[in-house]
Amino acid sequence: MSQNAFVYTELQISAPFDQVPWQNINDTIKTQPGFLNKTWLSGLGNNSAGGIYAFDTIENAKKFVTGYFPAEARNFGVAQTTRVFNALATTEASIDMNSVHYGAKLDVKPAAFVYTEVQLHVLPFDNGPWRTFNPVLKQQPGLLAKTWLSGLHTGTVGGFYAFDSIENAKRFALDYFPTETRALDAAFYTRIFDATVTEAASRDMASPFYG
Template sequence: MTAHAKTPCELHRSRLGRRDILKLAAGMARGAAVGTGLLMPSIAQAAFSNSKTGTAPMSQNAFVYTELQISAPFDQVPWKKINDAIKAQPGFINKTWLSGLGNNSAGGIYAFDSIENAQKFVTGYFPAEARNFGVAQTTRVFDAMATKEASIDLNSVHYGAKPTTKPAAFVYTEVQLHVLPFDNGPWRTFNPVLKLQPGLLSKTWLSGLHTGTVGGFYAFDTIKNAQRFALDYFPTETRQLNAAFYTRVFDANATETASRDMASPFYG
């Protein structure tokens, strides 16, 4: 058969090959240099170069992302009651609460000891919680073992890195690509560029269970830097991948107390 160039649709349906990654790296370098103007030394750069990673206290094998379609200031969310219920869920390790910037949605990023327990959570407990609020919901399950190496390289607190700066904002991203296995994807190309983003404290890479979507959960030192990343830089990254994407920015200050109660790794 005659070889032919991949179409965008074919690229989306297949894993990214070495040639695609090399093209992507070149495009990112050009876009970063002349497109956003954001590739300057980050104030968080020292945290990456001096960070010490260790062994996480419990072994997580899955992450869960949730978001409820509500609009309520976080101090009106009954988080204490919810925390007690979630702590009793099988395999639960920790949760970082999320409060949507601008829309006051409520959600979280969770670690579980197994994919099976994460699936039980998103098919059993969480839909019932959303039903109690009378609202629609979003859930995602991610394979935590697939992204361990890539996440450790970005100072991920979910894999034992010790936080040196308290986050002021979180960003969640997900890209409409199918990349399985995750290690064949372009994370080695992206990580050096991500380390230069202003105010980035850490990133946990995410690989969608069954779907192979790629994304991440980021911590930033300020809301301004988180918005700059979500609005200015991230669209240039997905443009190079020719893919649709999903982003959310969250106010970390609003949820600190609730997250500490759930052993969030962002607070030591």
């Protein structure tokens, strides 16, 4: 079953990932309507916990972020961030970037993930500058894949990237990406995650990065 929505989540906690009860959480998330897969995220430097999820419909993704996930955050006693994205809108752009969410296979396991979101309103997504940016992104050191993201209702543009090393992920997030957003004259949001510590939890959730 193909995805029609992506969800990004992050809990405002600071806990080494081996202290996160991911087995119990996985068992519960697997029962959520329309859930397809999840890639767990562990914040580099701050040990936040979160994920990138695929859902079969936007409706089920919205149910997840308005029902289940706030309750999970409440159980931890922490604040939380969620975003819902239209996966259909970014199909062509993501396939062009070797996105595993659209069927690509990686020869190298990711060592780091980067999440980005730019404070722009681009609807429809296809009117945006992805055709200009993709060739430049493909030249970034260590980039394995990117899934483009288009914010539901907001039209924000962003992405979920896989890198071969934390060093290359940091170089991208700290050095390259600010030049891209400067050209767009827009504020932005970036996060770097250590992919090595979440591999087992992500495999258990059918993460396409380990398919």
